Amino acid sequence: RISEVGEGLRAGSNGETLGVREFRSGDRLRNVHWVHTARTGNLVVCERGAPQQQAIEVLLDTRPLPRANSSAANREALAWRVRVAASLVTHLHARHIPVTLRLNRKVVHGTAGGAGLRRMLMELADIPADGVSDGDVQLPANQSQGVALLVSGDALGSEVRVDYLRGGSSPFSTSSSGNQRQVVIDLQRPIAFQLLRFWREVEHARAAA
Numbered sequence: 001r002i003s004e005v006g007e008g009l010r011a012g013s014n015g016e017t018l019g020v021r022e023f024r025s026g027d028r029l030r031n032v033h034w035v036h037t038a039r040t041g042n043l044v045v046c047e048r049g050a051p052q053q054q055a056i057e058v059l060l061d062t063r064p065l066p067r068a069n070s071s072a073a074n075r076e077a078l079a080w081r082v083r084v085a086a087s088l089v090t091h092l093h094a095r096h097i098p099v100t101l102r103l104n105r106k107v108v109h110g111t112a113g114g115a116g117l118r119r120m121l122m123e124l125a126d127i128p129a130d131g132v133s134d135g136d137v138q139l140p141a142n143q144s145q146g147v148a149l150l151v152s153g154d155a156l157g158s159e160v161r162v163d164y165l166r167g168g169s170s171p172f173s174t175s176s177s178g179n180q181r182q183v184v185i186d187l188q189r190p191i192a193f194q195l196l197r198f199w200r201e202v203e204h205a206r207a208a209a
Contacts, residue, residue: 055098061152064131077157160185
């Protein structure tokens with residue numbers, strides 16, 4: 001919701017019409033400009049100018065589990081955190097939301113276009129299978145007005161947590177002041193159902209992610 005405020009000329013599916021362009025995969029049929037389509041013989045859609053969206057950072061905790069039962073359990077827990085982070089950056093990038101991936105001290109900006117998304121996904125794929133033992137989870141210094149999604153987990157690797165951080169709140173804060181929200185994915189329960197419910201909440205603006 002906070003990303004749909006303000007003014008700007010960001011490409012989107014709502015707002016004033018900026019012009020027309022060729023149809024791309026994922027465009028809605030209701031945005032097709034049928035007159036231009038009939039004239040050219042190719043699908044043409046209206047390009048609209050949506051509000052300028054709030055930039056979002058996705059932070060991933062890549063540290064090994066402190067209480068993992070085995071190396072395999074630690075690797076599986078980290079793999080699930082990476083999957084969730086990849087899902088978030090892919091979804092945000094597809095919505096033209098300025099997204100940055102932060103892995104320890106490495107910062108990867110998801111520039112527009114397929115190259116920006118590929119770069120973030122390649123960085124996620126390059127994370128060591130056993131994690132980074134000295135990896136720090138830190139918010140950027142200028143996060144006072146920013147938004148971040150922190151992907152972490154519990155000590156045993158039985159769940160993945162996605163914390164919504166607003167205004168520089170601590171990644172490990174337990175405050176219920178409203179600056180932080182958390183979605184928990186229980187790895188002991190069916191994953192598909194949980195992720196489907198999570199994305200439905202986002203689509204209907206019932207979650208701040």
